[in-house]
Amino acid sequence: MTRQGGCLCGAVRFETEGEPLNVRICHCRNCQKAMGSPFFARALFDQRALKVAGETAQYPSSEALERVFCKKCGTRMFSRRTNSTVVGVALAVFDDRNAFQPTEHIWLSEKMDWVRIDDGLKQYKESVPQ
Template sequence: MPANPFNTPPPYEGGCACGAVRYRIEAETIGSRVCHCRICQKAMASPFLAVASFPKKAVTVTGETARWRSSERLWRHFCPKCGSSVTLEPLDGDRLGFPLATLDDPQSINPEMHIWVSAKVPWLMLSDGLPQYPEGSPEPYRTA
């Protein structure tokens, strides 16, 4: 699946709520998804996580982060001062995910699909026309 044509070109910048952690990304996204799984719901204290992934080599993060291993395959990095989730680091790939809400311009990257809609909260209506998958995406991440 190609990137959303309405995305703005890199670089992208963002950070945590208090500003102690900042990041800069020098590449196009290799995938942008809205995840409705229970782990993302609880970790984000929200009904879903909208996240874009990028090659690690294109990312610079400044400031101290703490991390939590939320599953066998994922570390979640957050700011120890304000608690904002900043980065998701899969153990099965050379990529990092960034919550779209942490971007300085959260409109610069658009989601491409919804995943784990089998766990979606029932009061949330999805009417954006994006593909919806009951579990993980059948689409692989794009290569950089």
């Protein structure tokens, strides 16, 4: 299955192929700061499943992860592993913003105090156990 999406101004468009490896909501502090919101809801894909057209920029938010955004409007779109394996695509930038539903919350140890979670999804204090 192919899904498409893009940034706010339309300068960056993307396409994903296949189903995501997982769909999670991350509450870690890095995601909060990078997204400017209480969490990052994303679908994780193999990097080879993502094709991007348009000019993006990236910022290394850690040794393992860089954040990718539109150079023109600043829409935060992807979180990409620096080892070139996987990429998280923000759920809200898909054309069909309801294409994927999260299955779990991660990094609840860093969740903002006023965020209430009553959606019945699995919850993990940190990352999902290996």
